[in-house]
Amino acid sequence: MTTLRPAAPKARGAIEFAAVTKRFAGGAVAVDALDLRIRAGSYVCLLGPSGCGKTTTLRLLAGHELPTTGDILLDNVDIVGLPPARRGTAMMFQSYALFPHLSVLDNVAFSLRMRGVAKAARHAKAHEALRLVEMETYAARLPAQLSGGQQQRVALARALVTNPATLLLDEPLSALDPFLRGRVRAELKRFQRELEISFVHVTHSQDEALALADQVVLMRAGRIEQQGTPEDLFDRPRTAFVARFMGGHNVFALPGGSLIAVRCDRTRIAAAGLPATVAGVEYTGTGFAVALSGAAGEEFSVLLTEAALRAQPVEPGQSVALAWDEADIRPLAGSSAAGH
Numbered sequence: 001m002t003t004l005r006p007a008a009p010k011a012r013g014a015i016e017f018a019a020v021t022k023r024f025a026g027g028a029v030a031v032d033a034l035d036l037r038i039r040a041g042s043y044v045c046l047l048g049p050s051g052c053g054k055t056t057t058l059r060l061l062a063g064h065e066l067p068t069t070g071d072i073l074l075d076n077v078d079i080v081g082l083p084p085a086r087r088g089t090a091m092m093f094q095s096y097a098l099f100p101h102l103s104v105l106d107n108v109a110f111s112l113r114m115r116g117v118a119k120a121a122r123h124a125k126a127h128e129a130l131r132l133v134e135m136e137t138y139a140a141r142l143p144a145q146l147s148g149g150q151q152q153r154v155a156l157a158r159a160l161v162t163n164p165a166t167l168l169l170d171e172p173l174s175a176l177d178p179f180l181r182g183r184v185r186a187e188l189k190r191f192q193r194e195l196e197i198s199f200v201h202v203t204h205s206q207d208e209a210l211a212l213a214d215q216v217v218l219m220r221a222g223r224i225e226q227q228g229t230p231e232d233l234f235d236r237p238r239t240a241f242v243a244r245f246m247g248g249h250n251v252f253a254l255p256g257g258s259l260i261a262v263r264c265d266r267t268r269i270a271a272a273g274l275p276a277t278v279a280g281v282e283y284t285g286t287g288f289a290v291a292l293s294g295a296a297g298e299e300f301s302v303l304l305t306e307a308a309l310r311a312q313p314v315e316p317g318q319s320v321a322l323a324w325d326e327a328d329i330r331p332l333a334g335s336s337a338a339g340h
């Protein structure tokens with residue numbers, strides 16, 4: 001479930017961005033007066049279209065970028081002046097970032113070696129981290145002798161060996177095939193719960209964010225468009241941008257210009273309502289998706305069960321009407337005149 005548990009007393013990794021702006025040389029504002037709060041021990045996904053500032057936000061936390069203005073706190077400590085290794089953050093890279101010539105154990109111990117930790121102590125900690133991800137028996141192998149999922153676990157152990165308060169993950173699953181992605185996704189969630197630290201996970205994938213996050217932060221042009229639980233973002237979008245980005249919704253402009261969102265599975269093909277033309281019908285496995293176009297060329301979608309489509313067949317080119325229940329209307333900020 002995605003409901004927020006009350007943070008346990010030992011949970012770590014509370015993050016606060018206070019009016020953080022990052023302006024790159026050349027003028028690009030990647031992060032724009034960002035105010036962001038992340039609770040200790042929570043799983044947060046930063047989501048949004050390409051270029052909206054997700055990676056920059058993560059790099060600001062890690063200390064790979066410095067803010068132009070603003071403060072960043074981790075467990076109430078201002079970390080802006082601290083070097084990356086002293087912030088209490090760790091970054092998990094994709095598995096191919098493992099050093100190919102080092103054993104699994106030495107890969108995991110690497111950052112401790114860089115910090116001057118003696119060999120016996122760093123190997124003990126590396127074994128502990130490998131035990132946590134159930135990879136201890138592979139300690140002597142080289143990365144090339146592991147499966148993709150095993151490499152990913154080693155990458156996770158390598159990030160966790162410094163005992164961070166927050167783990168930063170930039171598209172950690174994008175290199176994996178869909179089957180493995182599902183498995184590693186479940187493991188990430190389990191580790192995060194067990195460790196009671198915060199995970200900040202950058203993703204392009206709405207599905208990934210909905211499946212993993214306690215809190216989803218949807219960014220747009222360096223700002224937060226909406227932050228909330230996956231249910232908030234998916235079922236209670238506040239703007240047309242959120243409804244469209246999260247998917248699964250139709251955005252309708254009502255007479256007068258106000259905008260509403262209605263879920264595609266709650267939009268009906270009815271005898272009377274908003275006129276639309278059927279553009280196509282696709283089998284989705286669990287039912288059918290009917291693609292439609294509105295009078296002004298807007299794109300809509302209605303999800304039907306097989307039984308519903310059989311009872312009321314539609315075909316491309318057919319004129320139909322769309323209807324919905326009052327209870328399924330989600331009013332959106334802005335109006336169609338504002339260009340959303």
Ligand SMILES: Nc1ncnc2c1ncn2[C@@H]1O[C@H](COP(=O)(O)OP(=O)(O)OP(=O)(O)O)[C@@H](O)[C@H]1O
Binds near residue numbers: 025052054055057
């Ligand atoms: N080092 C840099 N110098 C100049 N501009 C940069 C730099 N890094 C990022 N930007 C710009 O800042 C904006 C935000 O980039 P960022 O990488 O944070 O976006 P993103 O949301 O992670 O995108 P993507 O999903 O494509 O990775 C973009 O317009 C990008 O071109």
